[in-house]
Amino acid sequence: xxxxxxxxxxxxxxxxxxxxxxAAVYARAHPHLHCELTTQAIEEYVSHIAxxxxxxxxxxxxxxxxxRQTEAEWINGYLVRLGQQHGVPTPVNTLLYTLIKLKEAARxxxx
Numbered sequence: 001x002x003x004x005x006x007x008x009x010x011x012x013x014x015x016x017x018x019x020x021x022x023a024a025v026y027a028r029a030h031p032h033l034h035c036e037l038t039t040q041a042i043e044e045y046v047s048h049i050a051x052x053x054x055x056x057x058x059x060x061x062x063x064x065x066x067x068r069q070t071e072a073e074w075i076n077g078y079l080v081r082l083g084q085q086h087g088v089p090t091p092v093n094t095l096l097y098t099l100i101k102l103k104e105a106a107r108x109x110x111x
Contacts, residue, residue: 072100
């Protein structure tokens with residue numbers, strides 16, 4: 001449990017928004033998956049993964065620390081591009097993607 005309730009609530013809000021974007025993109029790009037990929041289903045899945053791996057050191061963080069490219073291009077980047085192709089705005093996922101890419105670039109230039 002996060003000690004700072006305000007921080008936790010803020011992160012939870014971003015998680016919900018990111019999951020809603022994912023559901024909206026897939027509803028437009030892959031309508032046959034719309035019933036399975038609901039905002040709630042995605043959020044529950046992501047929350048489960050986050051909870052079960054909370055003590056782990058994520059592969060993206062390991063890549064950043066080692067100066068390697070992360071998989072963000074194939075996860076958030078893909079989602080952002082798919083949203084653009086189908087006219088679905090993805091501001092939260094675009095922000096996440098941009099922040100990861102900036103962190104990659106900063107780490108790359110520091111090494």
